[in-house]
Amino acid sequence: xxxxxxxxxxxxxxxxxxxxxxxxxxxxxxxxxxxxxxxxxxxxxxxxxxxxxxxxxxxxxxxxxxxxxxxxxxxxxxxxxxxxxxxxxxxxxxxxxxxxxxxxxxxxxxxxxxxxxxxxxxxxxxxxxxxxxxxxxxxxxxxxxxxxxxxxxxxxxxxxxxxxxxxxxxxxxxxxxxxxxxxxxxxxxxxxxxxxxxxxxxxxxxxxxxxxxxxxxxxxxxxxxxxxxxxxxxxxxxxxxxxxxxxxxxxxxxxxxxxxxxxxxxxxxxxxxxxxxxxxxxxxxxxxxxxxxxxxxxx
Amino acid sequence: xxxxxxxxxxxxxxxxxxxxxxxxxxxxxxxxxxxxxxxxxxxxxxxxxxxxxxxxxxxxxxxxxxxxxxxxxxxxxxxxxxxxxxxxxxxxxxxxxxxxxxxxxxxxxxxxxxxxxxxxxxxxxxxxxxxxxxxxxxxxxxxxxxxxxxxxxxxxxxxxxxxxxxxxxxxxxxxxxxxxxxxxxxxxxxxxxxxxxxxxxxxxxxxxxxxxxxxxxxxxxxxxxxxxxxxxxxxxxxxxxxxxxxxxxxxxxxxxxxxxxxxxxxxxxxxxxxxxxxxxxxxxxxxxxxxxxxxxxxxxxxxxxxxxxxxxxxxxxxxxxxxxxxxxxxxxxxxxxxxxxxxxxxxxxxxxxxxxxxxxxxxxxxxxxxxxxxxxxxxxxxxxxxxxxxxxxxxxxxxxxxxxxxxxxxxxxxxxxxxxxxxxxxxxxxxxxxx
Numbered sequence: 235x236x237x238x239x240x241x242x243x244x245x246x247x248x249x250x251x252x253x254x255x256x257x258x259x260x261x262x263x264x265x266x267x268x269x270x271x272x273x274x275x276x277x278x279x280x281x282x283x284x285x286x287x288x289x290x291x292x293x294x295x296x297x298x299x300x301x302x303x304x305x306x307x308x309x310x311x312x313x314x315x316x317x318x319x320x321x322x323x324x325x326x327x328x329x330x331x332x333x334x335x336x337x338x339x340x341x342x343x344x345x346x347x348x349x350x351x352x353x354x355x356x357x358x359x360x361x362x363x364x365x366x367x368x369x370x371x372x373x374x375x376x377x378x379x380x381x382x383x384x385x386x387x388x389x390x391x392x393x394x395x396x397x398x399x400x401x402x403x404x405x406x407x408x409x410x411x412x413x414x415x416x417x418x419x420x421x422x423x424x425x426x427x428x429x430x431x432x433x434x435x436x437x438x439x440x441x442x443x444x445x446x447x448x449x450x451x452x453x454x455x456x457x458x459x460x461x462x463x464x465x466x467x468x469x470x471x472x473x474x475x476x477x478x479x480x481x482x483x484x485x486x487x488x489x490x491x492x493x494x495x496x497x498x499x500x501x502x503x504x505x506x507x508x509x510x511x512x513x514x515x516x517x518x519x520x521x522x523x524x525x526x527x528x529x530x531x532x533x
Numbered sequence: 534x535x536x537x538x539x540x541x542x543x544x545x546x547x548x549x550x551x552x553x554x555x556x557x558x559x560x561x562x563x564x565x566x567x568x569x570x571x572x573x574x575x576x577x578x579x580x581x582x583x584x585x586x587x588x589x590x591x592x593x594x595x596x597x598x599x600x601x602x603x604x605x606x607x608x609x610x611x612x613x614x615x616x617x618x619x620x621x622x623x624x625x626x627x628x629x630x631x632x633x634x635x636x637x638x639x640x641x642x643x644x645x646x647x648x649x650x651x652x653x654x655x656x657x658x659x660x661x662x663x664x665x666x667x668x669x670x671x672x673x674x675x676x677x678x679x680x681x682x683x684x685x686x687x688x689x690x691x692x693x694x695x696x697x698x699x700x701x702x703x704x705x706x707x708x709x710x711x712x713x714x715x716x717x718x719x720x721x722x723x724x725x726x727x728x729x730x731x732x733x734x735x736x737x738x739x740x741x742x743x744x745x746x747x748x749x750x751x752x753x754x755x756x757x758x759x760x761x762x763x764x765x766x767x768x769x770x771x772x773x774x775x776x777x778x779x780x781x782x783x784x785x786x787x788x789x790x791x792x793x794x795x796x797x798x799x800x801x802x803x804x805x806x807x808x809x810x811x812x813x814x815x816x817x818x819x820x821x822x823x824x825x826x827x828x829x830x831x832x833x834x835x836x837x838x839x840x841x842x843x844x845x846x847x848x849x850x851x852x853x854x855x856x857x858x859x860x861x862x863x864x865x866x867x868x869x870x871x872x873x874x875x876x877x878x879x880x881x882x883x884x885x886x887x888x889x890x891x892x893x894x895x896x897x898x899x900x901x902x903x904x905x906x907x908x909x910x911x912x913x914x915x916x917x918x919x920x921x922x923x924x925x926x927x928x929x930x931x932x933x934x935x936x937x938x939x940x941x942x943x944x945x946x947x948x949x950x951x952x953x954x955x956x957x958x959x960x961x962x963x964x965x966x967x968x
Contacts, residue, residue: 295910301910303909303910304909304910491662492662493662494660495658495659495660495662498660498661498662499662502661503661506661506666506667506670510670510674513674513736513740514674516732516733516736517674517677517681517736520681520685520729520732520733521681523725523729524685524688524714524725524726524729525714526725527688527714527715527716527721527722527725527726528714528715530715530717530719530721530722531715531717531719
């Protein structure tokens with residue numbers, strides 16, 4: 235009996251560990267039904283692959299290759315059945331919200347980009363049939379249109395949300411708006427999300443110390459962030475000259491040790507060249523004088 | 534005078550022993566060359582080096598060769614300039630070793646290149662900031678200076694042998710005639726050659742220090758454990774003197790025996806070279822203690838892994854053999870006069886030289902095996918470095934090349950300066966006065 239226990243022990247531990255991978259990563263029911271509103275195409279999957287290689291591969295490895303990172307909890311190979319049987323909405327939710335150590339991609343990838351990653355993954359899932367976007371179109375949320383202005387007096391970003399109904403546009407009340415600023419990698423969320431007011435407006439204080447480019451330009455965006463799925467995603471973004479003008483040359487713009495040869499530090503070129511010239515001056519001088527020696531005849 | 538000439542030059546002829554030895558070297562060379570053609574054809578994959586441990590035998594070997602070549606500077610320049618008269622018969626041996634090792638060191642780098650036909654790119658796209666460019670520059674310069682320091686003092690010798698040594702092989706005569714540059718012992722000629730040698734002796738000191746310091750910087754300018762050290766320059770230079778002195782002692786022993794030079798390479802020379810070796814080994818030991826004790830006391834995480842691997846891990850056997858067997862025990866032994874006699878000293882030197890080679894391996898490989906980021910998702914042969922047969926053969930190729938160069942130089946030119954030896958005894962080499 236004891237022997238059997240020891241034989242089974244590793245099996246039990248492995249099973250427990252596999253179980254422990256995502257014991258409580260539950261996707262809310264209302265999110266499971268979310269679907270992509272366009273058909274997955276091979277082009278879309280290709281775009282998704284590019285995004286996947288940049289954002290997901292370092293942990294999940296290449297699909298079907300089982301070369302995911304050996305960390306706990308295991309990221310797993312995303313081509314596996316365990317992933318394939320999940321609904322689109324579940325995958326979308328997991329990508330969007332993340333769960334440490336998996337990062338949330340809410341502010342890093344747009345919805346379209348997240349969907350194209352899913353379309354890339356779906357190309358590995360045998361037997362997967364995409365829910366028909368047209369049939370499902372009826373059940374999706376309200377169509378929202380956003381517009382954004384900068385109030386120079388109150389120094390704040392004003393976002394207006396309008397619902398496009400069949401009777402024409404009406405102010406969208408209670409739409410959760412997120413304002414973000416584009417940075418090198420992904421977007422930086424400005425403040426907590428704010429719901430729109432009665433007449434469809436939401437205002438965001440603009441920080442006065444946010445750096446922009448040389449002329450103070452920053453790319454600001456606003457998005458409806460609606461976890462309930464009642465509203466479709468809507469995005470507006472604009473380049474506004476409201477940042478602090480910052481002129482930071484790129485690290486490779488100036489002469490530096492790490493730059494290319496043409497941008498080597500002057501002192502380094504000088505010392506190297508000088509040393510080579512001095513030493514080789516003597517070498518050539520000696521060579522010439524020794525060769526000259528041949529002309530000297532015994533007196 | 535004639536006795537000195539024939540004593541120092543009787544080996545300059547094509548005898549059976551030479552053909553046998555050269556034949557053996559050439560055969561071995563061809564066999565190893567075959568290994569290299571395999572590498573040319575199939576790429577560096579035929580060697581055991583992989584993505585993580587990308588510097589293996591070849592680079593360890595390169596460091597060893599650069600190290601061994603440094604001895605030319607120590608013997609001729611440092612000891613010569615401070616007026617040590619006894620080094621005079623050894624200078625040419627030291628320079629021969631320097632030239633051979635420096636010449637092949639450059640080739641070893643080419644052997645480590647996956648696409649040697651792109652060698653020119655190293656120069657075309659060189660960056661002034663890169664220690665690789667500095668290394669290429671100083672090694673080329675050091676090789677040229679060493680070659681000149683070998684050839685210039687030989688000019689009077691060749692003139693004397695050309696004029697006065699009847700047994701000089703006839704096919705060598707034109708070579709001697711050209712290389713002796715009409716030497717007639719004219720005062721002006723003497724002035725030029727002495728001044729030239731003097732300048733070169735001064736020039737070679739910074740050049741030699743540079744080559745090994747820059748070679749050490751190839752490692753020390755990174756932040757990796759085991760390499761990230763401020764004393765790597767002097768550490769390498771002192772280690773180089775240990776390897777080079779041992780190589781010179783071994784060469785002295787062979788020349789003394791095979792070329793019958795007992796009267797010229799005496800016990801005194803071995804005794805003194807033994808003392809030199811003890812001195813540089815002590816300096817090297819001092820640097821070793823620094824190199825391991827300082828990080829070992831602080832024990833930063835990455836250093837701790839590195840040191841554990843060396844002292845009790847994967848490399849422990851090699852490490853302790855090298856440190857104790859190749860450095861500590863030889864030092865203690867050589868403190869005794871009896872151990873500085875030719876035969877025991879040569880045996881000790883062989884051990885020291887082999888240990889010096891493995892020491893380079895211990896400097897290069899363990900650090901590569903432990904990068905800062907964990908090694909993941911790679912085949913096992915990426916994690917543990919095992920040199921392949923092809924790789925070992927190619928490494929042997931470089932050694933054979935060194936032996937060929939040393940053999941050729943020492944066989945066709947006098948190993949011990951003839952004219953200097955004669956003048957030491959108050960003789961005029963170009964005049965026929967009997968001694």
